[in-house]
Amino acid sequence: MEGIFQDVFDEDSIQLTPQLSAKDVDGWDSLTHIQLMLTVERAFKVKFSTSEIGKLENVGDLVGLIKTRT
Numbered sequence: 001m002e003g004i005f006q007d008v009f010d011e012d013s014i015q016l017t018p019q020l021s022a023k024d025v026d027g028w029d030s031l032t033h034i035q036l037m038l039t040v041e042r043a044f045k046v047k048f049s050t051s052e053i054g055k056l057e058n059v060g061d062l063v064g065l066i067k068t069r070t
Contacts, residue, residue: 001040001059002014004039004040004043008032011026017060019058019059019060020058021059040062044069046066
């Protein structure tokens with residue numbers, strides 16, 4: 001998962017924690033958020049609804065959502 005974030009944000013120093021959120025990462029805007037969600041969906045072979053994505057507040061929430069789908 002860390003590799004996905006590093007690729008999407010083109011930043012090898014990103015270290016994931018459950019509390020990490022958009023405000024903690026330079027360049028994490030709405031466009032990169034969409035790219036991140038699409039990349040995560042492809043990597044884990046899942047599909048999220050718009051409402052599910054809208055409820056995510058941090059990486060921990062994203063991991064929890066992935067776990068419910070895999």
